[in-house]
Amino acid sequence: MSRKEIDWNQTLREQIAWHWANQLRPRLEGLTDDEYFWSPVPNPWSVWPRGKSTAPIQAGAGDFTIDFAFPEPKPAPFTTIAWRLGHVIVGVLAVRSANHFGGPPASYETWTYAGTAAEALDQLDTELDRWLAGVRGLSEEELRRPIGETEAFPEAPMAALIQHIHRELIHHLAEVCLLRDLYLHTHATTEGAQR
Numbered sequence: 001m002s003r004k005e006i007d008w009n010q011t012l013r014e015q016i017a018w019h020w021a022n023q024l025r026p027r028l029e030g031l032t033d034d035e036y037f038w039s040p041v042p043n044p045w046s047v048w049p050r051g052k053s054t055a056p057i058q059a060g061a062g063d064f065t066i067d068f069a070f071p072e073p074k075p076a077p078f079t080t081i082a083w084r085l086g087h088v089i090v091g092v093l094a095v096r097s098a099n100h101f102g103g104p105p106a107s108y109e110t111w112t113y114a115g116t117a118a119e120a121l122d123q124l125d126t127e128l129d130r131w132l133a134g135v136r137g138l139s140e141e142e143l144r145r146p147i148g149e150t151e152a153f154p155e156a157p158m159a160a161l162i163q164h165i166h167r168e169l170i171h172h173l174a175e176v177c178l179l180r181d182l183y184l185h186t187h188a189t190t191e192g193a194q195r
Helices: 008-028 033-037 081-101 117-136 140-144 158-186
Strands: 047-049 057-059 064-068
Touching: 008 117, 008 140, 008 158, 033 081, 033 117, 033 158, 047 081, 064 081, 081 117, 081 158, 117 158, 140 158
Parallel strands: none
Antiparallel strands: 047 064, 057 064
16 A cells, blocks of 8 residues: 655645635625624624724724724623624734735734725635635745744744634634624524525
């Protein structure tokens, strides 16, 4: 019996690419602005028109800002789909692509946050494509190389960062899907029931 070599780069990419194409992205289709900004509780952290937030930190460079606080309150505030997508787009994907793959500079403070669900999904598609292209370009040796000082665990190999990013994507985007389900079942209409 011959032993087949494993393409670790492809294996790491498929961890998110398959889940994205077959589960996550289809569940995000048709996301409305009402869902994007909706909260089942008062005073959530979200993405707000500039000047409308009451959070201690309101980050962003455009017409919309995202809520934060340092240190984070205990318990942390509930976060909307808009906030969760903003976190994934910027903190999970864009910052990492900038730090490791030569992507454009990105930070919570300088990002132009999406004011609509469609714009947020466009940003998410763009940043995931950028991330996967960066990962695709890594050799097996580069997957083993320490990630460096831009990350909390600089001695960890790049492959560990890739797994972490993919877990973050699966985790937060599953939350978004759950919020869509909750929205659907608390705003039941004939139109909504057809989705």
